[in-house]
Amino acid sequence: MFELKLLLLLPSTVLPLVIIWGLLQRKKKSLKLPPGRMGWPFIGETFGYLKPYLATTIGEFMEQHISRYGKIYKSYLFGDRAIVSADAGLNRFILQNEGRLFECSYPSSIGGILGKWSMLVVVGDMHRDMRMISLNFMSTSRLRTHLMPEVDKHTLLVLRSWKENSIFSAQNEAKKFTFNLMAKHIMSIDPGKPETEHLRKEYITFMKGVVSAPLNLPGTAYNRALKSRSTILKVIEHKMIERLKETNNDREKVEDGDLLGWVLKHSSLSIEQILDLILSLLFAGHETSSVSIALAIYFLQACPKAVQELREEHLEIVRAKKREGESGLNWDDYKQMEFTQCVISETLRLGNVVRFLHRKAIKDVRYNGYDIPCGWKVLPVVAAVHLDPLIYDKPQEFNPWRWQSKTSTDSSAFSNMKTGNNFMPFGGGPRLCAGSELAKLEMAVFIHHLVLNYDWELAEPDEPRVFPFVEFPKGLPIKAMKAFFLSTFALFVTLSGALKIGVNYGMVADNLPTPDKVVTLFKSSYIGRIRLFAPNPDVFKALEGSRIQVILGTRNEDLSRLASDQSYAATWVNTRVVPHASSIKFRCISLGNEVIPGELATYVLPAIQNLDAALKAAHLMVPVTTAISMQVLGVSFPPSQGVFSDSGIMGPITGFLASNGYPLMVNVYPYFAHAGDPVNIPHDYALFKSNNIVVKDGKLGYQNLFDAMVDSVYSALEKARGPNVDIIVSETGWPSAGNGNIATIDNAQTYNTNLIAHLRSLSGTPKRPRKELETYLFAMFNEDLKSPGVEQNFGLYYPNMTPNLFQKDFLSADGWILAAKTMNAVEEVYKIARAQTLIALCSTVPGYWFTVAFIDRIGRFKIQMMGFFFMTVSMFALAFPYNHWTQKKNRMGFVMMYALTFFFANFGLNATTFVVPAEIFPARLRSTCHGISAAAGKGWCYYCCIWALICCPELG
Ligand code: HEM
Structure with a gap:
């Protein structure tokens, strides 16, 4: 009976909905809306739009829609009717007309988690006031004086904690850096302290909620994030109350060294508003820049040429500082980083940390023949413009040189890019990112120390994906080595x-x-x-x-x-x-x-x-x-007596x-002095190896000959009217x-x-x-x-x-056989072959005998493992104290260690890898596989040799 009533009620509910739908459709018909489809009722095309994709592309959804409808299309997204724009002109138009035709309009879930007074949410006068506070706080003069040294310090703090050759998440490291910086800058809390770490953990939970589905049910990420939000706010509030207590609740007297103090002192915002403002700045300033830094690390590892050019630029800066006797980066150094700015722009263009912005039309707007009705959502997709092949040549390529004016072939495209017309990683108009300069500074300083200190590579494949926030799913695992040039x-x-x-x-x-x-x-x-x-x-x-x-x-x-x-x-x-x-x-x-x-x-x-x-x-x-030459000195010893022989x-x-x-x-040349009189001019004195004063000259003492020779010329100059030369x-x-x-x-x-x-x-x-x-x-x-x-x-x-240090060079580096340049080729081949034969007889062959003797007693697996182990040990023993082995007195030790590796190669993996297949597989299969394996190995060698010669003809 109940079901019947329900059935009768159904038409009366559905009918009005159908009528309203019909009216809307009629009104819509009279408007010229962009083409597109609205998708499913209520959810529209939101799921398709948010489906994850590679960050260096615009994603399948956008691609299909643009190819079907063009760069401006309509859809139903985030619970609203929406106009999506991949059109550079419309994007600019939308952002420039903020407050007049369009208004910032983020989904209510963002307001729910960031707070109703968050800068991303507020509009009108409140937005203007908060923006003024942010801009003042991140003004160029503050960047120069306060932030520059802090950014430098925090970068070094993170980079110095990197352990060489260990694998870690570059994304987490970048997050640590930007979080520490923002926490210090906003509330004066120092990195590494328990309260900072506690806050950072809460913040990570909070961030997971920002990017999750807004379901406030127990156990969901959104629910946990709301709890973290209130914990974070409590910490900030506690800090605020402490500051006010110190000044007997007189906001005028609060110190304005950090943002918290600054807002308390210089604004009339309520406590609730201040809390939301601070949380939104922590969010805006932390997440975006850390992902941008991770993107730069990712793009650069695949572009050694750019790393090389960066190194040149940054070394030049270091040299200039050294010349001036300065240390620590300053604003002038930052302004010298021209190529670095190109790398930053290219990272932001290709990585697109913020892909699209949320706006709504507050009036009926007509643009290029299309109507955008009042109340509709408008989504300017800046990423689509940055990856548009009509604007950027080969847009999927990481090419920082495209930002250098002289290399651009298409002057019109370039001038547009340069003037920033099409390039909008920081948004535009009255809501242009308030922290854009700080973000670029952070990236530049990070890159400076990174390229000067490390070489790095991906430890396993990872790539930036859009969820819709850009993130590396595996956290961008990298392995960092001290920059090669530091060790050669x-x-x-x-x-x-x-x-x-x-x-x-x-x-x-x-x-x-x-x-x-x-x-x-x-x-x-x-x-x-x-x-x-x-x-x-x-x-x-x-x-x-x-x-x-x-x-x-x-x-x-x-x-x-x-x-x-x-x-x-x-x-x-x-x-x-x-x-x-x-x-x-x-x-x-x-x-x-x-x-x-x-x-x-x-x-x-x-x-x-x-x-x-x-x-x-x-x-x-x-x-x-x-x-x-030193021949011009009539007297050169002791140094104070140095005098030119021909003063005329x-x-x-x-x-x-x-x-x-x-x-x-x-x-x-201390060499010639020592070689001419090795008895009186000691070897250690000539080679800077002496630990004690060797020559005493009045009050001055000399530990090395080089200094003594230079000082004798200074003495001669003094006597020849040139003390200041x-x-x-x-x-x-x-x-x-x-x-x-x-x-x-x-x-x-x-x-x-x-x-x-x-x-x-x-x-x-x-x-x-x-x-x-x-x-x-x-x-x-x-x-x-x-x-x-x-x-x-x-x-x-x-x-x-x-x-090079190939096998034969090991022998010559040790002096066991002479260096190649001292003999002819036939002699060299003969001597290397002789040395190798000796090693084979003393170590390789006995290795086989040991295997034969022990294989059935110890077992194949154990022999193989033991071989691996001892080879590794002897290789390390050769590699780590390499300088020790290159000394003449340690020659024999070197050869023994070297022979030992060969012994364990055969009393180990070599023998077992021959024996085990012989026992398991039939001869025919084995010989076929051996043939393939040998042929593949040789083929690959030929291939590498030919390429090596093509790429580096000087090797020939
Ligand atoms: C590479 C890093 C960054 C990128 C790509 C970025 C991008 C953006 C974008 C696109 C907007 C405009 C949002 C909109 O119009 O709806 C924005 C706004 C904002 N950003 Fe950034 N941002 C970055 C770093 C920072 C930093 C370090 C701060 C410092 C706290 C910051 C603070 C802000 C603030 C306060 C706003 C709101 C401005 C307003 O509404 O008036 N951003 N950012």
């Missing part, structure tokens, strides 16, 4: 490049790589200063725009003409220097290399004067000088340099071969490494303590056309530019 010698030079350390680029060889390759090597090795012995157009061309500073030499043969003919000097400057002066930074020009004493000595000063006049006439402020030549030169403020270049050490180094056990790879490495460490310490010399000494290592490459012997062996690199 070449890049050791670079960091020191932050100091004034350069390299001599000598070219007396017929097997050197081409200048463009060498300059690429300089760049990748972060060598920021070089010395060239003579002008070279190819080198100049390669150096253009590289930011590498150059000391340029003149050929000794040109000296007499430069000295006697002013017009030749002018021509020399106008043809060799002027054309490159705008693209290459010339540090100084040196006339004559080691020509004093000698028959060319008298030409040096007039040549310097002529060239100086020519440079000044060409309006170039480049110092002019000469490079001397050196006196006037010194006087000229002193009066112009130009430096003197000196070639300082600076010294540049234009050459110093140690040969790696050519003179028995003095010129060895080991000694060369020791000298260079210790020298750099000494220069990096900025301790100066005893005579000029704490004075930075500009120094150029000799030389970049071994030069085969120099006189045989040590002269050919000063190079930091072999001419093939590849410091």
Whole structure:
């Protein structure tokens, strides 16, 4: 009976609904709405719209709708009729007309969780007041003075906690960073404290609710988030009450160092309003920037070229700071980060942290022939514009260079991008993100420290997805290693490049790589200063725009003409220097290399004067000088007695340099001093290895010969009217071969490494303590056309530019067989084969015997595991104390350890992997599989070799 009544009632309920629907349809027919479909009753197309997708795309839903209806379409979303816009023009129109035609309108669930006074929710005067507070608090002057050092500090705090080679979630680390920063900035709570950690945990629960379905039922994420919200608010309220208590409830007297104090003091907002404002700022400032940083880490790991360019930019900043004697990043440094800004823009464009905004029409609006009825939801989808191929070339590609004006081919598209017309990661109009500058600052500083300190890679595949908040489902697991360049010698030079350390680029060889390759090597090795012995157009061309500073030499043969003919000097400057002066930074020009004493000595000063006049006439402020050897000193020991032997030549030169403020270049070689008198000049003293004072000179004590040699030149300069002339050490180094056990790879490495460490310490010399000494290592490459012997062996690199450590190099690195360059190819093959045979006989073959003897007693599995274990142990034992093994006295130990790895390869995995298949599978199957496996292995080797040769021809 009851069911019957219900059935009768049904038409009376449905009928009015149908009539209202019909009326709405009629009204709609008279309007010209954009095309589209409304989907299911009540839910419309919301589920399709919110279906997760890859963040670097616009998702299947948008793609299908745009291809079917165009960039503006209607739908039914978030419980309302909606107009969706992927159109750049309409998006701008919507955001610019905030408050006039459109109004911010986020779903009520957002208001429910962020609070009714949240900035994302409030409109009108209240929004204006809160916006003023946020803008004032994040003004440029506050960013400069307060936030910049804080951002720097918090970045380092997070990055320094990274454990090398461990795997961790980069997304969580970025969140920790932005949360700590915001918590400090908003409420002055410090990272690591229990209350901060407690708050962070509550905040994570709260965030899960913000992105979940708004179902307030016990146990749901939304319900838990509401509880966390009230816990967080209680903490903030408690802080607020404490502050008010301190001032007897006088808001005027509250300190305004953080946002909480600032709002209490400078606004008339109620406690409830302040709480919601603070929570919404914590939300707005934390979530978006942390995801953006995670996105940058993600995009950059797949784009080494960008990391390389970033490193160059940031190293240059570090170098400049070092020059100025500053530390800690400041606002001026931030403004230097041009390429970093390109990376940030590209990250925001491709990652689209905020994909669309929520608005509603508050009037009937007509746009491009379409009606947008009053009350309808309007969703400007900024991500769709950022990924539009008509606006951005290959939009799915991470290409930070597209933001550099000179590389853009499509000037109209670029100018639009640049002026920000189409680029709206921070929204636009009166609701433009109040923290956009802070967000960019956070990203830039994070990137600065990241690229300078770490190399990183994805530990397992992960990608940013839209849920609709952008997130990495696995948290972006990465493995971070200390940046490679910190651990290699070449890049050791670079960091020191932050100091004034350069390299001599000598070219007396017929097997050197081409200048463009060498300059690429300089760049990748972060060598920021070089010395060239003579002008070279190819080198100049390669150096253009590289930011590498150059000391340029003149050929000794040109000296007499430069000295006697002013017009030749002018021509020399106008043809060799002027054309490159705008693209290459010339540090100084040196006339004559080691020509004093000698028959060319008298030409040096007039040549310097002529060239100086020519440079000044060409309006170039480049110092002019000469490079001397230690031979110019009549006395060099003890250092305080240093004096030039020919004061008639050196006196006037010194006087000229002193009066112009130009430096003197000196070639300082402790090697030659030690090699000439190894008994009286101890090995440790020459190699910076002495722990005690070796030479006492009055009040000064010398622990290394390099300092003593430099100080003897300072003493000579003092006596020759040049006490203020600076010294540049234009050459110093140690040969790696050519003179028995003095010129060895080991000694060369020791000298260079210790020298750099000494220069990096900025301790100066005893005579000029704490004075930075500009120094150029000799030389970049071994030069085969120099006189045989040590002269050919000063190079930091072999001419093939590849410091490889393959198996055969292990043997030579240890000195067990000689380095390849000391013998011909047949000899080399013979010696390597002999060494390998010996190892095979002593370790590989006995390994097989042991397997045969023990396989049935111990068992296959145990032998295999034991083999793995001992191979790992012996490899580690070789790798960790590698320097120890390279010393001559430890040679035998090295060979034993090396042999041991081979022994356990065979008394282990090698034998068992042959034996076990033989026992399990029939011979036919086995031989087929062996064949396939061998062929695949060889095929892959060929493939890699061919590609290696194509990509790096210098290997050939
Ligand atoms: C890369 C990081 C960030 C992105 C992509 C981003 C994006 C946005 C967008 C698109 C809006 C406009 C919302 C709308 O119109 O409905 C917005 C608003 C806002 N953002 Fe950000 N934001 C970021 C970082 C920050 C930071 C660090 C803060 C600092 C607390 C912040 C504070 C705000 C505030 C207060 C608003 C509201 C402005 C208003 O309604 O007047 N944002 N943000």
